[in-house]
Amino acid sequence: MKALTYHGSKDVRVETVPDPRIVDPDDILLRVTATAICGSDLHIYRGKIPMMEHGDILGHEFMGIVEETGSAVTRVKKGDRVVIPFTISCGECFYCNRKLFAACETTNTGRGAIVNKKDTRPGAALFGYSHLYGGIPGGQAEFVRVPKGNVGPLVIPDSGLSDKQVLFLSDILPTGYMAAINAAIGKGSTVAIFGAGPVGLMAAASARLLGAERIFMVDHHQYRLDFAQQTYGIEPINFDHADDPANLIIDRMDGRGVDASIDAVGFEAKGSVVETALTAVKMEGSSGASVRQAIAATRRGGSVSLPGVYAGWVHGFLLGDVFEKGLSIKGGQTHAQNYMPQLLEHIANGELHPEAIITHTMPLADAARGYEIFEKKQEDCRKVVLTNG
Numbered sequence: 001m002k003a004l005t006y007h008g009s010k011d012v013r014v015e016t017v018p019d020p021r022i023v024d025p026d027d028i029l030l031r032v033t034a035t036a037i038c039g040s041d042l043h044i045y046r047g048k049i050p051m052m053e054h055g056d057i058l059g060h061e062f063m064g065i066v067e068e069t070g071s072a073v074t075r076v077k078k079g080d081r082v083v084i085p086f087t088i089s090c091g092e093c094f095y096c097n098r099k100l101f102a103a104c105e106t107t108n109t110g111r112g113a114i115v116n117k118k119d120t121r122p123g124a125a126l127f128g129y130s131h132l133y134g135g136i137p138g139g140q141a142e143f144v145r146v147p148k149g150n151v152g153p154l155v156i157p158d159s160g161l162s163d164k165q166v167l168f169l170s171d172i173l174p175t176g177y178m179a180a181i182n183a184a185i186g187k188g189s190t191v192a193i194f195g196a197g198p199v200g201l202m203a204a205a206s207a208r209l210l211g212a213e214r215i216f217m218v219d220h221h222q223y224r225l226d227f228a229q230q231t232y233g234i235e236p237i238n239f240d241h242a243d244d245p246a247n248l249i250i251d252r253m254d255g256r257g258v259d260a261s262i263d264a265v266g267f268e269a270k271g272s273v274v275e276t277a278l279t280a281v282k283m284e285g286s287s288g289a290s291v292r293q294a295i296a297a298t299r300r301g302g303s304v305s306l307p308g309v310y311a312g313w314v315h316g317f318l319l320g321d322v323f324e325k326g327l328s329i330k331g332g333q334t335h336a337q338n339y340m341p342q343l344l345e346h347i348a349n350g351e352l353h354p355e356a357i358i359t360h361t362m363p364l365a366d367a368a369r370g371y372e373i374f375e376k377k378q379e380d381c382r383k384v385v386l387t388n389g
Ligand SMILES: NC(=O)c1ccc[n+]([C@@H]2O[C@H](COP(=O)([O-])OP(=O)(O)OC[C@H]3O[C@@H](n4cnc5c(N)ncnc54)[C@H](O)[C@@H]3O)[C@@H](O)[C@H]2O)c1
Pocket: 038, 039, 040, 041, 042, 043, 171, 172, 175, 194, 195, 196, 197, 198, 199, 200, 218, 219, 220, 221, 224, 239, 264, 265, 266, 267, 268, 269, 270, 271, 289, 290, 306, 307, 308, 309, 332, 333, 334
């Protein structure tokens, strides 16, 4: 079959690789119909994720048709149309029982990414996301083996919903939604979202759904801010023109700040020359440019939500400010399985239109070009979907 494989920084290729097959009795074999490129794939693409090997198949946002099921699979059958969450979870462990699916402690044979790990087990294995997370082949492919076939796959009923409408249930929609929940957003909330990429946009859509009254959004790609303004009614702040977005937000919020901030940027945040240089020589784990702004923009007693991926340490992380302001901070990989059914209902009811953010649809064969367009923000790219057949 054909699949998108990793060969080093900025070098991904669609190649012929061996077909996957059922290994465990609760596996399913999926024929992929649609898959997306995620902002998390860009961290891999830029060579920033350790423990990638030549030929690893990428892709963790995908859906398709069940082609074959292992003998123990009861929840789906051949021919079902399903969306697959990006975390692989057993459904039975301490964490899965608490619906913290991304923390599943039985699926990841890799090390995980906690630095001061001690004897704790790693969190869930992820599709196509390095050998830190289990080295599981991903879904930017014609076929993919899906472990835990009784836990992950969400069956899409025959109700006329297109692939594009439901594909993002796999990752960025639950991620944006959990980011809004972690930010404790409710009716009348005020919120600042840093990053107008796909995750920031899904967070804005979710914040609206949950009743947010005022949403500021910070980025420097004006075309992304313009789209968010038109679609979700955000108040745009372009950090190329406003040198201190957090202070602007505070000024517009009675000198206090917003109830909550969502950092949908993560460890590759732009804005600090020193941090970018330190990160390049591995003296810094993450750029703190965005999280510092999020902490600064949030009022006392508010919440800071971190859907953006962070790795290791951030120097100049103002823990004292977190304490002084009495902030709550919550982040992490998304417990996708916990939110997928309710979000499917919102899509079916016409309350959420995640497909609106798609700008590029292309065949899997063109995936390498899709990565380049998305990474370089060419052609006003917001989100790339790859299709098969
Ligand atoms: N928690 C999870 O489970 C989960 C799931 C999916 C994605 N993610 C992460 O979410 C983040 C965003 O993903 P995406 O798909 O939207 O990616 P993206 O790269 O398309 O978007 C990031 C946006 O942030 C902007 N940005 C950069 N520096 C900034 C700064 N200092 N302030 C404000 N904006 C800044 C960029 O211009 C870009 O538009 C990534 O870190 C990704 O890995 C996490």
